[in-house]
Amino acid sequence: MPRATLRSDALRVALTHVYAWPEVRRGGERYLHELAAALAGVGHDVRILTSSPHPGRWRELGVEVIAVPRRHLAPGRFGDLSGEVAFGVQALGRLGAVSLDVWHALGTSDAAASALLAGARRTMTSVYTDLGFPARASREARSDRRLHEFVVRHVDTYVCLSVATGEHLRSGYGREPVVVGGGVDTSRFVPAPSRSRVPSLLFAGAASEPRKNLALLFEAVAQLVRTTPVELWLATPDDPTALVATAPEAARAAVRHVPTASPSDLVALYGSAWVTVTPYEAEAFGLVAVESLACGTPVVALEDTAPAELIGPGTGLTTPPTATDLAAALRRAVHLAAEPATSDACRALAVDHHDWRGAVVPRLEQLYRAGR
Numbered sequence: 575m576p577r578a579t580l581r582s583d584a585l586r587v588a589l590t591h592v593y594a595w596p597e598v599r600r601g602g603e604r605y606l607h608e609l610a611a612a613l614a615g616v617g618h619d620v621r622i623l624t625s626s627p628h629p630g631r632w633r634e635l636g637v638e639v640i641a642v643p644r645r646h647l648a649p650g651r652f653g654d655l656s657g658e659v660a661f662g663v664q665a666l667g668r669l670g671a672v673s674l675d676v677w678h679a680l681g682t683s684d685a686a687a688s689a690l691l692a693g694a695r696r697t698m699t700s701v702y703t704d705l706g707f708p709a710r711a712s713r714e715a716r717s718d719r720r721l722h723e724f725v726v727r728h729v730d731t732y733v734c735l736s737v738a739t740g741e742h743l744r745s746g747y748g749r750e751p752v753v754v755g756g757g758v759d760t761s762r763f764v765p766a767p768s769r770s771r772v773p774s775l776l777f778a779g780a781a782s783e784p785r786k787n788l789a790l791l792f793e794a795v796a797q798l799v800r801t802t803p804v805e806l807w808l809a810t811p812d813d814p815t816a817l818v819a820t821a822p823e824a825a826r827a828a829v830r831h832v833p834t835a836s837p838s839d840l841v842a843l844y845g846s847a848w849v850t851v852t853p854y855e856a857e858a859f860g861l862v863a864v865e866s867l868a869c870g871t872p873v874v875a876l877e878d879t880a881p882a883e884l885i886g887p888g889t890g891l892t893t894p895p896t897a898t899d900l901a902a903a904l905r906r907a908v909h910l911a912a913e914p915a916t917s918d919a920c921r922a923l924a925v926d927h928h929d930w931r932g933a934v935v936p937r938l939e940q941l942y943r944a945g946r
Contacts, residue, residue: 581617585942588669589613590688591680592661594624594641595634599811601861602705604837605756606680609938611635612757612930623668625661642668652717655683659718662687674698676942680705686721689728699942703733703754706858710746731941735859736880754937755884757930758864762838765870765917766845773908774805774830776847776871778840778862779854781814787853787876788814792821793897794853794904799824802905809834809843837865844869848911849890852881853900860884868924870917874900874907884928888919 589610595603606622614620614637622634626641633639647660662683669677670691677692678701679685685702692700702725713722726732726747733752734740740751775795779786788808795806806828808814818829834840844850850866852875860881863873873890875881882892888910893903910916927933 578615578617580619584618585675585939586619586673587613587676587678587942588621588623588672588674589678589680590623590661590665590669590684592625592658592684594622594626594639597626601756601859602680604861605703605705607634607637608757608759608930609678609934610637612759612935613938616931616935623665625657625664640668655716655718659683659721662721666691676701678703678938678942682718682722682725685725685729689725689730692730693728699731699944700729701731701733701938701941702729703735704739704743704858705735707739707742707856708734708746709742713746731944733941736883738878738880738883739858752941754934754941755928756859756861756864757934758861758868758924758928760868760921760925760929760932763841763844763865763868763924765921766842768846769848769911770805770846772803772805773848773911774807774846775904776807776809776843776850776866777853778809778834778843778850779852780812781808781810781817782812785854785856787855787895788817789820790895790897790900791851791853792818792825794900795828796822796824797897797901798904799828802908804828804848804904804908805830807832807843807847809840840865841869844871847871849874849904849907851900851904851907852876852879853895854879854881855895857881863890864924864928867920867928870921872907872910872916872920874903876900886919886923888916889923890920 591606622639624641625644627644629641629643642664645660646656649656652659665684666687676699677688679688688700692698740753743751808831844866850873857880863881863884876895877892891903893899
């Protein structure tokens with residue numbers, strides 16, 4: 575990917591996260607690299623700082639990544655988070671020696687370091703995107719709780735990925751969240767020429783994570799196939815065989831496992847599926863939902879969840895978290911997918927509200943400049 579020419583008003587932005595692609599392949603790492611690429615793509619000077627057991631430099635989506643050695647600080651005190659705490663200290667040492675306009679952190683410890691440096695410099699903006707839920711009860715149980723409290727009090731901008739997650743920050747800590755969700759590259763995630771011959775439901779996620787609710791989906795599909803023949807595509811990074819074996823027989827007969835190795839593998843699946851189903855609970859955002867919409871495919875999500883916030887008129891359905899209700903929503907969504915206007919409506923929603931360069935980066939640019 576060629577590097578864009580820097581703008582005359584380009585910001586010097588550092589993005590930090592203790593983990594990076596390809597060592598860890600989750601939504602948070604996708605967010606890190608895709609945001610960096612989008613910022614660089616519109617002309618900002620962007621660098622990524624991370625940690626790794628194999629330190630070095632490489633480029634990911636056209637942006638330089640610098641990995642410092644993975645270390646641990648006070649493991650007796652911080653336990654499993656000692657690596658993240660050590661990274662915060664390392665990041666402060668590295669970035670404290672360079673000139674920056676924005677330090678945008680994706681972890682608690684590096685966010686605390688960002689807020690500390692911004693307080694000393696006053697010309698730099700500190701931004702923290704919380705990739706999870708800032709629920710006070712769970713945060714208080716963590717060994718880095720005091721670092722998080724420092725971030726809440728001192729970081730210039732505390733970003734939450736959804737209204738659902740932001741409410742935890744407001745109710746638990748009394749700080750007003752700035753809600754800016756993740757994005758999708760709508761130049762890569764595009765509709766397919768046609769949908770599959772048999773109506774297909776796409777589930778993309780880790781089968782082994784209980785909060786992804788695959789067992790609930792199996793129960794719903796078992797009811798759905800009594801009246802609506804469908805295939806259930808499982809695009810999972812792990813092996814779902816054991817969980818599929820526990821599903822009702824009618825659901826097992828509908829399952830097709832389609833392993834995916836990279837985000838690009840999902841593009842064809844999103845476009846050819848009829849419906850993407852996200853029965854997830856405790857989801858901070860809904861990356862699968864926005865990617866599906868960009869590919870012209872409607873989404874079904876549980877009510878009062880972050881993915882449900884992403885669905886607009888004519889682009890999907892929300893449902894209570896019962897198998898019967900989910901089956902009914904899926905049945906309606908299959909009919910919605912067959913309507914000629916649906917693909918365009920889904921695509922338009924993604925482009926207008928979730929495209930990295932066209933929608934998400936402009937919002938972040940405002941935040942970056944407002945804090946200076």
